[in-house]
Amino acid sequence: MRVLIVGANGQVGRLLVTQLLAKGDEPIAGLRPDEDGEDWEDLGVAVRRLDLLTKPEHIASALMGVDAVVFAAGSGGRTKDDMTLLIDLDGAVKTMQAAEIAGVHRFIMISMLFAEDRNRWADPLKSLYVAKFYADNWLVHQTNLAYTIVQPGALSFHPATGKIQSDPLAVGSIPRADLAAFMVAALHAPQTIGKTIPLLSGTQSINQVINQL
Amino acid sequence: MRVLIVGANGQVGRLLVTQLLAKGDEPIAGLRPDEDGEDWEDLGVAVRRLDLLTKPEHIASALMGVDAVVFAAGSGGRTKDDMTLLIDLDGAVKTMQAAEIAGVHRFIMISMLFAEDRNRWADPLKSLYVAKFYADNWLVHQTNLAYTIVQPGALSFHPATGKIQSDPLAVGSIPRADLAAFMVAALHAPQTIGKTIPLLSGTQSINQVINQL
Numbered sequence: 001m002r003v004l005i006v007g008a009n010g011q012v013g014r015l016l017v018t019q020l021l022a023k024g025d026e027p028i029a030g031l032r033p034d035e036d037g038e039d040w041e042d043l044g045v046a047v048r049r050l051d052l053l054t055k056p057e058h059i060a061s062a063l064m065g066v067d068a069v070v071f072a073a074g075s076g077g078r079t080k081d082d083m084t085l086l087i088d089l090d091g092a093v094k095t096m097q098a099a100e101i102a103g104v105h106r107f108i109m110i111s112m113l114f115a116e117d118r119n120r121w122a123d124p125l126k127s128l129y130v131a132k133f134y135a136d137n138w139l140v141h142q143t144n145l146a147y148t149i150v151q152p153g154a155l156s157f158h159p160a161t162g163k164i165q166s167d168p169l170a171v172g173s174i175p176r177a178d179l180a181a182f183m184v185a186a187l188h189a190p191q192t193i194g195k196t197i198p199l200l201s202g203t204q205s206i207n208q209v210i211n212q213l
Numbered sequence: 214m215r216v217l218i219v220g221a222n223g224q225v226g227r228l229l230v231t232q233l234l235a236k237g238d239e240p241i242a243g244l245r246p247d248e249d250g251e252d253w254e255d256l257g258v259a260v261r262r263l264d265l266l267t268k269p270e271h272i273a274s275a276l277m278g279v280d281a282v283v284f285a286a287g288s289g290g291r292t293k294d295d296m297t298l299l300i301d302l303d304g305a306v307k308t309m310q311a312a313e314i315a316g317v318h319r320f321i322m323i324s325m326l327f328a329e330d331r332n333r334w335a336d337p338l339k340s341l342y343v344a345k346f347y348a349d350n351w352l353v354h355q356t357n358l359a360y361t362i363v364q365p366g367a368l369s370f371h372p373a374t375g376k377i378q379s380d381p382l383a384v385g386s387i388p389r390a391d392l393a394a395f396m397v398a399a400l401h402a403p404q405t406i407g408k409t410i411p412l413l414s415g416t417q418s419i420n421q422v423i424n425q426l
Contacts, residue, residue: 055331082340085298090331090343118268118303127295130303134347141354 001187004048004066004104006030006095007073008040012110012155015180016072017045023184028066030073050098052091059098068106068187069099075128088131093138099145106193107145108183111136113153113171113198136196148186149196152179165202166209172200182206189213214400217261217279217317219243219308220286221253225323225368228393229285230258236397241279243286263311265304272311281319281400282312301344306351312358319406320358321396324349326366326384326411349409361399362409365392378415379422385413395419402426 003020007013008029017040020027029040029047037047050062052073063069071092075083092109099107111132114120121129139147153172160177182199185206186192191213202209216233220226221242230253233240242253242260250260263275265286276282284305288296305322312320324345327333334342352360366385373390395412398419399405404426415422 082297084295085302085340085343089298089347094331118307127298130298134302134351137355138347142350 001068002026002028002066003068003070003187004028004030004063005070005072006050006052007071008047009035010072010074010076011157012176012180013072015177016070016183018043019180019184020187021045025184025187030062052087052094056094056097056101059094060101063098063102063104066102066104068108069095069104070108070110070183070187071095072110074110084127084131088128089135092131092135096139096143096145100143105146106187107139107143107147108186109136109139109147109149110179110183111149111151111196113151113200115151116196140196146193148192148194150179150183150186151196151198153198153200155179161201162205163201163203164206164209165200165204166198166212167200167202168198170198170200170202174199174201178206182209185210214281215239215241215279216281216283216400217241217243217276218283218285219263219265220284221260222248223285223287223289224370225389225393226285228390229283229396231256232393232397233400234258238397238400243275265300265307269307269310269314272307273314276311276315276317279315279317281321282308282317283321283323283396283400284308285323287323297340297344301341302348305344305348309352309356309358313356318359319400320352320356320360321399322349322352322360322362323392323396324362324364324409326364326413328364329409353409359406361405361407363392363396363399364409364411366411366413368392374414375418376414376416377419377422378413378417379411379425380413380415381411383411383413383415387412387414391419395422398423 005013005016017027033049048062050059075087115132152174156173156175158175189210218226218229230240246262261275263272288300328345365387369386369388371388402423
């Protein structure tokens with residue numbers, strides 16, 4: 001499966017590209033025009049350039065011919081310059097619109113645990129929750145994409161455990177490596193389409209969680 | 214008509230309250246808990262407190278029993294602390310949800326010219342356009358409110374001229390006093406319901422523009 005990762009140099013993006021490669025998929029690293037793509041090219045991974053501050057029509061040209069798009073970009077700490085609005089919200093929605101323009105049907109979004117429930121938004125991240133809430137909402141209500149919205153708990157750098165849960169009432173964290181592994185599996189699991197999936201460390205295997213969806 | 218103005222101490226909000234009062238309507242000044250409402254009480258205008266950072270259910274308690282809500286709040290220059298996301302976008306949407314909870318059907322939103330067209334968003338205000346775009350979109354697609362979205366050009370402090378236009382291709386400015394006068398008229402004009410209306414200084418009277426809708 002040809003999977004374009006928007007934000008391939010990000011902390012989750014890097015794991016996604018390497019794990020897709022290991023699984024025999026064909027990841028494509030989606031990078032900003034000014035980002036370093038040499039590491040990916042050395043690994044034989046194609047790089048495509050896309051700028052989330054441009055129009056959907058421009059972004060679409062980087063999505064042509066792929067089977068799926070994963071939105072793994074994020075403004076990171078750059079909230080002071082309004083990048084939460086321009087990247088995490090409008091950049092995500094423009095990527096959805098670009099996927100529709102490019103005829104790419106499958107779309108996986110990395111969101112945040114409880115993004116759909118304002119009562120659970122923790123204060124230091126509140127503006128990022130707002131962005132994720134409206135981006136997820138657009139994906140569900142205003143596109144025809146075959147979407148999966150993955151809502152992980154707090155992301156850690158711990159090594160992968162292979163053990164997760166998707167209890168909608170649970171709170172906690174998950175290693176980025178487990179999140180990436182779940183997403184690689186989700187790309188090949190049609191039962192994840194049209195679902196919003198909370199994701200935390202737990203006691204089940206990835207296959208068990210997916211089979212219960 | 215009992216009209217609650219969210220953001221009554223703002224530059225447009227103040228004009229709306231005084232113009233509604235002059236027309237024989239019953240404006241209610243919606244203010245933050247920490248804002249000064251004495252001026253309004255001296256004028257005989259009721260003050261209700263509402264905090265756009267709280268839940269829709271809390272905001273709804275300030276909207277009970279009114280005939281219409283006007284969203285005239287804005288984060289102003291407070292973009293650095295993410296208030297664009299929290300007030301202009303999520304605060305607006307929470308006010309819409311609050312109106313629905315309170316059973317208030319009529320809702321007038323102050324948006325911005327070209328908020329629905331990304332290609333026309335001017336750079337210094339881009340993040341505010343993003344907020345207005347998603348707030349307007351929610352009002353149209355995800356509420357059952359009898360909405361009017363007013364999209365003025367650049368706001369000036371010039372005195373009212375009474376002469377406006379609503380040409381969707383025009384560019385320019387409009388005095389805040391003319392914007393307020395249009396909104397007061399729109400509250401009493403059912404043909405403005407369900408419409409998104411660009412608004413600029415022009416050569417027509419307010420009644421002419423409304424009658425052409």
